[in-house]
Every structure is written in structure tokens, then in C-alpha cells.
Amino acid sequence: MNKMQLWKGRFKKELSKTTNDFNSSISFDSRMYREDIEGSIAHATMLGKCGIIKEEESADIIQGLKGILADIESGALQFDMEAEDIHTFIEGELTKRIGDNGKRLHTSRSRNDQVALDIKLYLKKEVVNVKNLVVDLIKVIADKAEKYSDTVMPGYTHLQRAQPITFGHHLLAYGEMLLRDVSRLEDCLKRMDEMPLGSCALAGTTYPIDRTITAGLLNFDRITNNSLDGVSDRDYCIEFASALSIIMVHLSRFSEEIIMWCSWEFKFVELDDAFSTGSSIMPQKKNPDIAELVRGKSGRVFGDNMTLLTIMKGIALAYNKDMQED
Numbered sequence: 435m436n437k438m439q440l441w442k443g444r445f446k447k448e449l450s451k452t453t454n455d456f457n458s459s460i461s462f463d464s465r466m467y468r469e470d471i472e473g474s475i476a477h478a479t480m481l482g483k484c485g486i487i488k489e490e491e492s493a494d495i496i497q498g499l500k501g502i503l504a505d506i507e508s509g510a511l512q513f514d515m516e517a518e519d520i521h522t523f524i525e526g527e528l529t530k531r532i533g534d535n536g537k538r539l540h541t542s543r544s545r546n547d548q549v550a551l552d553i554k555l556y557l558k559k560e561v562v563n564v565k566n567l568v569v570d571l572i573k574v575i576a577d578k579a580e581k582y583s584d585t586v587m588p589g590y591t592h593l594q595r596a597q598p599i600t601f602g603h604h605l606l607a608y609g610e611m612l613l614r615d616v617s618r619l620e621d622c623l624k625r626m627d628e629m630p631l632g633s634c635a636l637a638g639t640t641y642p643i644d645r646t647i648t649a650g651l652l653n654f655d656r657i658t659n660n661s662l663d664g665v666s667d668r669d670y671c672i673e674f675a676s677a678l679s680i681i682m683v684h685l686s687r688f689s690e691e692i693i694m695w696c697s698w699e700f701k702f703v704e705l706d707d708a709f710s711t712g713s714s715i716m717p718q719k720k721n722p723d724i725a726e727l728v729r730g731k732s733g734r735v736f737g738d739n740m741t742l743l744t745i746m747k748g749i750a751l752a753y754n755k756d757m758q759e760d
Contacts, residue, residue, distance in 0.1 A: 454518065459758050463520045464513045469555035470520050471503045473548065476651035477631060478539055486542065486641050491535045498532040499524070520552075521545050542641040543634065546665040546753040550630040555652065557674055558626060565619045568681065572612045579605040587702060601702075611684040618677040626670040629654035633664030636752035666752035668742065675739040682732035689725035696722055 449457075475496050482492025502524060505511035517523035522545075529536030583602035588595040629649035632638065638661045645657045658664035695702040705722055713719040745756050 459519045466552045469552045473551045480647040494535045542639040547633040561623045575609045615681045627655040628658045630658045630664035633661035662752045679739045682735045686729045686732040689729040692725040
């Protein structure tokens with residue numbers, strides 16, 4: 435196995451294929467190729483501006499990275515699934531294309547702070563995407579609530595009919611829950627908006643870097659203050675997973691009510707054919723499969739949240755390979 439490994443300098447034997455397959459993360463971290471390249475372009479720009487590498491070397495690296503990004507997105511370049519991770523793959527491809535200048539990209543950078551950066555860049559986008567989806571759902575709920583503001587239905591406690599309410603009022607209860615979910619996502623994004631690059635492996639670097647340049651190029655609000663913390667915590671992942679778990683609690687409760695409401699026992703609503711399925715032998719049925727799937731998929735999100743908590747609870751500072759499972 436002659437694949438590029440950034441750490442193998444002192445090793446005399448090749449890594450066994452079994453070890454490489456178990457150690458490799460490219461099967462899942464390859465989704466962060468764009469973030470990895472964006473971070474590398476910003477890093478190369480900073481290295482050139484600070485005089486750590488020559489401006490022409492910086493420009494050569496940036497041009498090479500842009501070419502790699504274009505080729506990945508066009509399908510001209512496929513991921514090598516034998517590479518250890520996305521960082522190694524891209525740096526190896528860069529060196530293949532532009533020669534030794536490609537190796538200068540790793541100056542004053544470790545994969546420890548690189549992966550922390552990639553995850554934050556990726557999650558910052560995902561937080562915004564999820565927030566927009568939740569806001570869209572709130573708008574739909576608000577529209578339906580207005581439409582049915584005068585439609586009377588029973589309100590329940592203990593699943594027993596208690597007092598008359600309107601269907602609109604009932605729907606807006608979920609609107610309020612989702613509004614708080616939006617607030618949690620916004621708060622999560624604020625704490626996530628710290629740029630870790632420059633922390634290096636754990637103790638920073640002796641090169642005269644300017645982290646604020648990199649942070650500005652990548653649209654981070656600020657830089658991390660402690661290099662150990664910068665590479666070794668994933669509380670922003672846990673916080674996002676926790677916010678997603680609460681969202682899924684709300685969606686699961688809503689789905690449960692939809693499932694009940696469209697049953698013959700309640701018959702409060704009828705689902706649109708476009709969002710229902712039927713039975714191959716019982717033609718009278720209209721099944722609320724989509725609501726059931728939402729209710730079921732909540733367990734996957736809860737499990738991912740618990741996985742992150744379990745991974746992180748016993749890890750001493752700083753980086754440990756357990757964190758590859760984040």
C-alpha cells in the first residue's frame with residue numbers, strides 16, 4: 435500500500451490493508467470536500483499574506499485547489515476510497531498536480547484543527563438549512579391555523595375530551611414549539627461560529643500566522659481562544675444534535691396526532707392522496723405512512739445525540755481518534 439499518509443515519516447513498515455480500512459474515514463468525511471477545500475484556500479491565502487510561503491506558491495496552491503473542486507463537482511475526479519481521509523486525498527491530489535508546492539499547504543496546520551474547521555464549516559451550513567426548513571413548516575402551520583381559526587374541536591387531557599378549542603389554536607401550539615426550535619438553532623450557530631484553524635495539533639504553531647485573516651475569509655465571527663479546546667471539543671456537534679432531537683420530539687408528537695386524527699376512531703382529518711399510501715389487499719385503507727416514518731425516524735436522531743455524548747464523556751484532552759465517530 436503506497437497511499438499518501440501525512441504521518442508516516444518515521445514508520446518503516448507499510449500500514450496493513452485491514453488497519454487502513456478500519457482507520458479510514460473517507461467513506462463519510464468525503465461529504466466535506468467543499469469545506470476542506472474552502473478552508474485550505476483560506477489557509478493558503480493567509481500563509482502567502484503573512485510571508486510564511488511565497489505569494490506565487492500561495493497562488494499556485496489556490497489555483498490547484500480550485501481545479502480539484504471543479505473536477506470533483508463535475509465528476510471528472512472521483513474519491514479514492516483507499517485514502518485515509520478527505521484531507522489526505524485532497525492534499526495528495528494537489529501535490530500530484532502542482533508538485534512540491536502542494537506540500538507547503540500543510541505548513542502551520544494539523545489535521546486536528548483542519549477537521550475541526552471542516553466540521554464547523556459544514557455544520558454552519560446545515561444549521562441554516564434546518565432552520566429554513568423549520569421556518570417553512572411554521573409558515574404552513576400558521577396558514578392552516580388561520581384557515582381553521584373557527585373550526586371547533588375537542589381539546590384533550592389524558593387523551594380524554596376536556597374542553598372545546600379550535601383546530602387553529604391546536605395547530606399553533608406546534609407553531610410555538612417550532613419557534614423555540616428556531617431560537618435554539620440560532621443560539622447553537624452563535625456558539626459554533628468560532629474558527630479553530632491555527633490550533634494545529636494541540637499547542638498552536640511557532641509560525642507567525644494571522645488567524646483573523648483566515649477567520650475573515652471563512653466568515654467566522656471570531657477565533658477560538660484556546661488551542662486545546664479548539665481541536666478537542668465537539669460540544670457544538672452535541673448542541674446541534676440536541677436541538678435536532680428536540681425538533682424531532684415536536685415533529686413526532688405532531689405526527690402521532692395526525693396518525694390518530696385520520697383514523698376511523700377519530701376521523702378529524704383526511705390525508706391528501708399525495709401524502710398517503712394504501713393497501714394491496716384492503717382497498718378501504720389510507721395509511722399515514724409519512725407521519726409514521728417521521729415518528730420512527732426520531733429514534734435515529736435521539737440515538738445519534740446519545741452516541742456523541744457517549745463518545746465525548748471520557749476523552750482526556752486533546753484530540754483522540756474516538757472523535758472520528760462524530
